[in-house]
Amino acid sequence: MTTDTPARLLQLLSLLQTPREWPGGELAERLGVSRRTVRRDVDRLRELGYPVQATMGADGGYRLVAGKAMPPLVLDDEEAVAIAVGLRAGAGHAVAGVDEASVRALAKLEQVLPARLRHRVSTLQAATTPLTSGDGASIAPETLTVMASTVAGRERLRFAYRAKDGSESRRLAEPYRLVSTGRRWYLVAYDLNRDDWRTFRVDRVSDPFATGARFTPRELPTGSAAEYLRQSIHGRQDAYEYEVEFAESVDFVASRVPAWVGRPEAVGSARCVVRGTSGGPMEWLAVRLAMVGCDFVVRRPEELLTCVRELGGRLSRAGCL
Template sequence: MTEGNHGPTARVLRLLDLLQSRPVWSGPELADRLGVTTRSVRRDVERLRDLGYPVNAEHGAAGGYQLGAGRRLPPLLLDDDEAVAVAVCLRLAAGGTVEGLGEAAVRTLAKLDQVLPSRLRGEVEAIHEATTTLDPTVPVVDSGTLLTLARAVRGTEQVRFDYSGPHGSGERRVEPYRLVATGRRWYLLGFDVDRDGWRTFRLDRISGLAPRGWRFRPRDAPDAAEFVQRAISQSAYEHVGRVRVSAPRSVVAQAIPPAAGTVTADGRSHCIVEAGGMDLDWMAMHFARLPWDFDVLGPPALRGAMRRLSERLARAST
């Protein structure tokens, strides 16, 4: 992450810094700044190209070296202050402070943490602990929990944690497979070793998380996004309603958040919406708010709730 002040590596970093500071440098200018020959400059330019940095070279009186745009991101070289700043920003984004960046931030933070010197981790932690957000209603996920799970997923390492779920609390031993973000809430898809099955876990209900120190052999895992979506929109509820909506899936999916229900195409002009709930009358009301015509597919008790709602609305309109 950080380099010494002597030797070819430090000189290449200095060359990169110079190329980023202005559009074009001549070979003699760079040699003078670096205290080397123009031949050494050419060798260092080749080293940058080998690392993935596209350095363009133009000959002639008006020519020189220029840092171009590449097809892929080269290795990122940061000094101490830049590394701390990036890590702090990634932690904020991972916690939901920056909408839409959560999953990418966790993946990047896991990679950065592998090479971040221990002397800088304390600085990152101190800045993060001194930072807060203005929306206390949003469930904040500890970035340390995210980072530990991201490392375990990447390293196929079993973890242990205490989990407080809707049906009780207890210790879990889990093979972590994927982190899934929905809105500003995070879930873990993992294989529960003691219960011998796939489970989803809300990260804000996890405490005492710790790696167990040994790796597991990956199993054939279900689709993480689909599994978590069904778990949070249906499996946790007493009733699951199914309706056939007279509108394309692409349109209906924009109106139904992933945590609220699943939308499956049923031909080009229709789709099936499935959603869970604890109270059928409330489910009827929410389905009735859809701005499209629909038919109730099940359960039969939902049709009864729809009739009751229709009768109430008819009485209220007279």
């Protein structure tokens, strides 16, 4: 019998979060209490915001239903490990759809995981190999979670950074947001060493350390972190603008291109145009355009058109071998 009321409520909540209906008698037996106590505990959960539905009759019971807001979840060891492994696997690559919210969830979960479960998560991830490695460079999940926690906690961050030319430096920054482009993660932060706003590629960050020093967030020069990142990429010397027309509908192309490529705009019932700016390898963009799975024409720049033609030629020659 569970005499500690908070512990009993957590145990009851854990049972109700299993997607089934629990007869009152079975809950009472599981908890080692009377049916009357089960009814009182259910009322307490409702007061805390958990939408527990009761059905009357001999076959009646209790079940947790969807509410207006998501209350805290109670996870057992296996469930916590499964969620952590899934989030870590997705966070290691900037896969489209795995955005800052996913990293924040991982940071919160790993913060409360007992040491024995953190070890199980690390062991399981180290023992498995994904079939695909995503579109971008690999990132240690710990790097993302440390950054996410400093963003949420408004805490200054120290880290080592490797620039594009290979030079290395130590940085102290006030992290503002993590932004995923679909291929890579970026940190938008105020660099205290440079006394200015900067964007950092997370795959070039190492040894991130939360200093514990709090700060009041500064106002970005632009409206959002995503817009600031776009302008930062656009202003790079190696950045280039492109325009590509696809012989398919907007819906078809939108379902095939990641967000970092661009948002398609209709130019007819069965054609659309995608415009964007990239600072990444032109060869990779050419491959990604070909992966859309329909005919397309590169409107600009000429260098991208040349790259696509060369890629097409290599693929044609490969098919004749």
